[in-house]
Amino acid sequence: MIASVNQISLLKPDDWHLHLRDGKILKGVLSHTADVFCRAIIMPNLDPPITTLSQAQEYKKRIIQSIPKGVSFTPLMTAYLTDDMPANVLERGFREGVFHGAKLYPANVTTNSSYGVTDISKVSNLFETMERIGMPLLIHGEVTDFNVDVFDREAVFIERHLEPLLRTFSSLKVVLEHITTIDAIDFVEKSEFDIAATITPHHLHINRNAMFNGGLRSDFYCLPTAKREIHRIALRQAATSGKPCFFLGTDSAPHTRRFKESSCGCAGIFNAPFALESYLKVFEEENALDRFEAFSSINGATFYGLPLNTERITLIRKDISVPQMIDVGLDGDPNDFVKPFHSGETLRWAIEDV
Ligand SMILES: NC(=O)N[C@@H](CC(=O)O)C(=O)O
Numbered sequence: 001m002i003a004s005v006n007q008i009s010l011l012k013p014d015d016w017h018l019h020l021r022d023g024k025i026l027k028g029v030l031s032h033t034a035d036v037f038c039r040a041i042i043m044p045n046l047d048p049p050i051t052t053l054s055q056a057q058e059y060k061k062r063i064i065q066s067i068p069k070g071v072s073f074t075p076l077m078t079a080y081l082t083d084d085m086p087a088n089v090l091e092r093g094f095r096e097g098v099f100h101g102a103k104l105y106p107a108n109v110t111t112n113s114s115y116g117v118t119d120i121s122k123v124s125n126l127f128e129t130m131e132r133i134g135m136p137l138l139i140h141g142e143v144t145d146f147n148v149d150v151f152d153r154e155a156v157f158i159e160r161h162l163e164p165l166l167r168t169f170s171s172l173k174v175v176l177e178h179i180t181t182i183d184a185i186d187f188v189e190k191s192e193f194d195i196a197a198t199i200t201p202h203h204l205h206i207n208r209n210a211m212f213n214g215g216l217r218s219d220f221y222c223l224p225t226a227k228r229e230i231h232r233i234a235l236r237q238a239a240t241s242g243k244p245c246f247f248l249g250t251d252s253a254p255h256t257r258r259f260k261e262s263s264c265g266c267a268g269i270f271n272a273p274f275a276l277e278s279y280l281k282v283f284e285e286e287n288a289l290d291r292f293e294a295f296s297s298i299n300g301a302t303f304y305g306l307p308l309n310t311e312r313i314t315l316i317r318k319d320i321s322v323p324q325m326i327d328v329g330l331d332g333d334p335n336d337f338v339k340p341f342h343s344g345e346t347l348r349w350a351i352e353d354v
């Protein structure tokens, strides 16, 4: 990576946690990622979810058809684990290069997770297979126990489920997704097991106060929810540490206005349009611009055992205004627009036009 006061050049980044959705909105959200990132791990939480090879292949085709002309982008597909997922589907999908990992959503933990795993002990056979073939397990790490405080659900998941899981399947490759707590940072960083974590831009910028600032603000509601300030500060240190176990995963999760502005608003923040600029702001504030490339373009690929990208991207110091809303190509009805993260703010780094 080459950095000066006004310009940064780095290997093109990858996004190791991305929601692209499906149907008409797919094209409208994809361009924001494909213009900047080389590859992305595509989350399988569609409705119905991606549980078979043919569903993954068809979805991949639809994604590829939606890539803007002249842009090169590779979607890396994942499988959605259910109680009755056959182990041989995972094995075949992984060996044939269709699945790059499988995602564990505890049932009802987040958006479109009702088909998820109802009890982790029911899918031991899947973990056994994944461990044997070296297939990464990606985890939304929160308990669904309504009696556990919403802000403790990640820490409790680690203690109740993740730690025992890794003790049983000690060679399993695990990505703990979108971590939000010191507990998760400590666990991953000190682990003797093969575990890494993705960190989102929003968890580096906001703490839980953002959801309650002068009223109830669903635009800052995502899962796992942002936590106290001490956790945000620790996440900034982890992300900018350069440690190979932490890498970029935006968890960009678009929901249109009608689903956000509701008495039961959906969880998810659409950060794809300014994701790189958002992360860079944090790295600059933490005096760690020289560690950005490891986080954005090296650590993730290395963990997944994939080659590094060879293309480069340049960012220049330039003020950019983030729009209030983004038209994602639905019907032009403002209720179908999506609010980007940082809407209305000015960011200081911009991607150089090529
Ligand atoms: N992060 C979110 O708040 N929402 C994601 C699901 C997820 O990643 O948990 C979504 O698909 O909307």
Ligand SMILES: [Zn+2]
Pocket (backbone or CB within 6 Å): 110, 140, 177, 178, 223, 224
């Ligand atoms: Zn999740």
Ligand SMILES: [Zn+2]
Pocket (backbone or CB within 6 Å): 017, 018, 019, 043, 251, 252, 253
């Ligand atoms: Zn997600």
